Amino acid sequence: MPGVAARMRLTEGDQDFMRTARASITHHSRLAASLAVAALLGMSTSKATAQEPEPATREAVIETAQADKLPTLHPYVERKGERLMESLQNYLNGVHTGWHPFLESAYRGGGFAVGAGYQQYVSPYNFIDVRGSYTVSGYKRVEAEFVAPRLFERRARLSVLGGWRDATQVGFYGIGTTGTSVNDRLDYGFRRPYASALLTVKPARNPWMAQGGAEWTKWDERRPDPGRPSVDTKFTPATLAGLGADPTYLHAQGTVGFDWRTSPGYARRGGFYGVTAHEFHDRDSAFGFRQLDYEAIQHVPILREAWVLSLHAKASTTSKKVGEQIPFFMLPALGGGADLRGFNSWRFRDRDSLLLQAEWRIMANRYFDTAVFYDAGKVTSRRADLDLHRLKSDYGFGARFHAPFVNLLRIDVARSNERNLALVINTTAAF
Numbered sequence: 268m269p270g271v272a273a274r275m276r277l278t279e280g281d282q283d284f285m286r287t288a289r290a291s292i293t294h295h296s297r298l299a300a301s302l303a304v305a306a307l308l309g310m311s312t313s314k315a316t317a318q319e320p321e322p323a324t325r326e327a328v329i330e331t332a333q334a335d336k337l338p339t340l341h342p343y344v345e346r347k348g349e350r351l352m353e354s355l356q357n358y359l360n361g362v363h364t365g366w367h368p369f370l371e372s373a374y375r376g377g378g379f380a381v382g383a384g385y386q387q388y389v390s391p392y393n394f395i396d397v398r399g400s401y402t403v404s405g406y407k408r409v410e411a412e413f414v415a416p417r418l419f420e421r422r423a424r425l426s427v428l429g430g431w432r433d434a435t436q437v438g439f440y441g442i443g444t445t446g447t448s449v450n451d452r453l454d455y456g457f458r459r460p461y462a463s464a465l466l467t468v469k470p471a472r473n474p475w476m477a478q479g480g481a482e483w484t485k486w487d488e489r490r491p492d493p494g495r496p497s498v499d500t501k502f503t504p505a506t507l508a509g510l511g512a513d514p515t516y517l518h519a520q521g522t523v524g525f526d527w528r529t530s531p532g533y534a535r536r537g538g539f540y541g542v543t544a545h546e547f548h549d550r551d552s553a554f555g556f557r558q559l560d561y562e563a564i565q566h567v568p569i570l571r572e573a574w575v576l577s578l579h580a581k582a583s584t585t586s587k588k589v590g591e592q593i594p595f596f597m598l599p600a601l602g603g604g605a606d607l608r609g610f611n612s613w614r615f616r617d618r619d620s621l622l623l624q625a626e627w628r629i630m631a632n633r634y635f636d637t638a639v640f641y642d643a644g645k646v647t648s649r650r651a652d653l654d655l656h657r658l659k660s661d662y663g664f665g666a667r668f669h670a671p672f673v674n675l676l677r678i679d680v681a682r683s684n685e686r687n688l689a690l691v692i693n694t695t696a697a698f
Contacts, residue, residue: 439455475525
């Protein structure tokens with residue numbers, strides 16, 4: 268039956284086509300479903316990304332913070348307390364910039380001085396310092412100094428100084444070591460303008476040094492303050508050379524020696540050995556003379572400088588020029604806070620002098636020392652009498668406040684062999 272067979276073959280073909288069609292529809296449906304799922308996942312990821320951004324990198328965070336701070340950036344401004352502590356530290360280190368205290372008297376014996384100075388640098392190392400002081404006794408001091416500390420590749424230091432001093436009651440007890448008494452005190456005053464230049468040469472890594480300088484000065488002797496006994500009530504120009512005189516000096520000096528101390532202002536090791544020659548030329552050829560100073564200083568550190576034995580010796584000799592005299596106020600003198608600390612300032616005067624000192628210094632901390640000391644000395648009219656007989660002496664103890672290279676304040680209590688007690692307040696080292 269051909270018709271039945273044909274229908275059956277068509278039916279089988281139709282069945283194959285239908286199977287193929289169904290498979291294709293199923294494949295496309297799955298693909299469409301996959302695309303739909305992928306689209307939904309993409310939309311979800313986009314929304315998640317928009318809602319929760321990925322964490323920024325460290326570099327991006329730093330750049331953002333810097334950009335936020337940029338409008339508010341400004342130089343660091345020190346607070347008042349910080350500026351005060353910095354100024355104090357500079358003062359302790361001996362570095363003065365701008366205003367600074369100045370506590371040096373116009374002349375020994377004037378009492379404690381108060382004053383101030385202003386320092387201004389004119390180059391990286393050179394500076395000008397203008398300063399002044401006043402004491403309870405009416406002593407006055409005004410001066411200006413230019414300092415170039417690093418000339419010739421740090422081998423030289425130049426100081427140019429000009430100023431004016433006024434001393435109102437300088438003590439005079441007579442001439443010589445013996446035969447004078449503290450009760451014999453008479454007073455005189457003077458005013459003195461001056462201008463000087465001093466060059467110090469000290470090669471690096473070499474202990475030897477040389478120093479040379481010149482000074483112009485005019486001594487204007489005056490009567491002391493009212494109520495003080497004047498020198499001219501007991502002496503005359505015939506009995507006391509230089510009384511009432513007003514010499515104008517051109518003073519030249521030169522020093523040669525060896526100096527290996529850390530600093531002349533404060534040292535715990537090293538020493539200085541030198542000779543200084545002075546030439547005082549009086550314009551009127553009436554009071555010219557020459558002077559030689561021989562000086563030795565030695566610091567011996569013990570126990571890594573916790574203790575220091577410091578020794579000092581100095582001898583001064585003078586010689587008159589032909590037909591001229593040495594005024595009494597220019598004679599070598601001992602007495603006061605710089606030498607014989609148990610005696611009044613300027614207690615002993617004469618043509619020649621000898622001074623011996625020893626100190627046992629104990630370091631308490633970086634800025635404070637204590638000391639036990641002994642001083643001895645004499646003045647004579649003849650160089651041959653500069654020996655160790657009949658010395659005036661004193662002993663005592665003291666405290667020193669200092670910076671690494673300079674003494675700031677020295678307080679000493681001394682008792683002399685005349686049984687007098689003296690208090691010394693000074694801003695410089697004893698030696």
